[in-house]
Amino acid sequence: MLPYSMQQSQMQQTLAVILTVVAACGGAAKAGKKALAGNQPVPGSRGAAGVRLPPINAPFDYQLGGAYPPPSGVQIVSRDRAAAPATGLYNICYVNGFQIQPGELDTWQASHPDLILKDSVGQPIVDSNWNEVLIDVSTPQKRASVAAIVGAWIDGCASAGYDAIEIDNLDSYSRSQGTLSADDCVAALGLFAERAHAQHLAIAQKNASELVTRRGEMGTDFAVVEECNRFSECDTYRAGYGDSVLLIEYVKDNFMAGCHDYPELSIVLRDLYLVTPGTAGYVDDGC
Numbered sequence: 001m002l003p004y005s006m007q008q009s010q011m012q013q014t015l016a017v018i019l020t021v022v023a024a025c026g027g028a029a030k031a032g033k034k035a036l037a038g039n040q041p042v043p044g045s046r047g048a049a050g051v052r053l054p055p056i057n058a059p060f061d062y063q064l065g066g067a068y069p070p071p072s073g074v075q076i077v078s079r080d081r082a083a084a085p086a087t088g089l090y091n092i093c094y095v096n097g098f099q100i101q102p103g104e105l106d107t108w109q110a111s112h113p114d115l116i117l118k119d120s121v122g123q124p125i126v127d128s129n130w131n132e133v134l135i136d137v138s139t140p141q142k143r144a145s146v147a148a149i150v151g152a153w154i155d156g157c158a159s160a161g162y163d164a165i166e167i168d169n170l171d172s173y174s175r176s177q178g179t180l181s182a183d184d185c186v187a188a189l190g191l192f193a194e195r196a197h198a199q200h201l202a203i204a205q206k207n208a209s210e211l212v213t214r215r216g217e218m219g220t221d222f223a224v225v226e227e228c229n230r231f232s233e234c235d236t237y238r239a240g241y242g243d244s245v246l247l248i249e250y251v252k253d254n255f256m257a258g259c260h261d262y263p264e265l266s267i268v269l270r271d272l273y274l275v276t277p278g279t280a281g282y283v284d285d286g287c
Contacts, residue, residue, distance in 0.1 A: 193219030
C-alpha cells in the first residue's frame with residue numbers, strides 16, 4: 001500500500017484530470033450550443049460549402065445603381081451582375097432572381113413567357129414599388145427552368161471574378177397575390193445556392209427575416225439585409241448568421257442606431273436609389 005501522502009497526491013492528480021475532462025466537455029457543450037444558436041462560421045473563414053465568406057465587420061459599400069471607385073477603406077462591395085468587380089476587394093454579385101428587371105421584360109416575354117407569374121385573368125403580376133414583373137417559381141418544373149436561367153447569370157458572376165452572390169426578392173411571394181408561397185421561394189433559392197456553391201461562390205439571404213430559420217433549406221452562407229434597424233429585425237438575422245450580416249440603411253437615424261447597437265457588423269448608409277457620386281441625392285457613409 002502507498003504511504004498516505006502518496007495516496008493523497010495520487011487522488012489529487014486523479015481529481016485534477018476528472019475536473020479537466022468535465023470542464024472540457026462543458027466547454028464543448030457550450031461552444032456547440034452557441035454554434036447551433038447562432039450557426040455562425042469562424043470570422044473571415046469559409047462557410048459550410050467551403051466557400052469564402054465576407055470578412056467580419058469590414059467596411060461595406062452598396063453600388064447597385066452603378067459602379068464607382070469605393071470609398072477609402074472599404075473592403076466589401078456589392079455590384080450588379082452587369083458590372084465588373086472591384087479590384088482587390090471582396091465582391092458580391094447582385095442577381096435579381098425572383099423578379100424581372102424592367103429593361104429585361106421584353107426578353108422574358110419573347111423567350112420565357114411561361115415563366116412570367118400571372119394572375120387569375122392571365123395578367124403579369126407586378127411589384128408596383130419597383131415596376132418589376134414577378135418570376136413564376138410555383139412548380140418544381142418552373143423552378144428548374146428559372147434555375148437554369150439564373151444559374152447562367154451566377155456562372156457569369158463567377159467568371160467575372162466575384163466572391164459571392166446576392167439573390168434579390170426572396171420575399172416576392174408576399175407580393176404575388178397568393179400565387180406563390182414561401183415554400184416555393186425557399187426551394188428556388190436552394191437551387192440557386194447549389195449552382196453558386198458549384199462555382200465556389202458564397203450566397204447570401206437577402207431580406208425576408210421570417211425565413212432565417214430555414215437557412216438550411218436555402219443553403220445560404222451569410223445575409224445582406226436592408227433596414228433591419230428600422231424594422232427591428234437585426235437580431236433575427238444575427239440569430240441565424242452570427243456576425244456574417246451586412247446591413248444597408250437608408251435613413252440616417254436608423255444607420256446611427258445600427259452603428260451604436262451593432263458595432264461588430266458591417267453597416268452602410270446609402271440613398272434609396274443607390275445613385276453614383278456626383279448625382280443629386282447621393283449618400284454613402286459607414287460607421
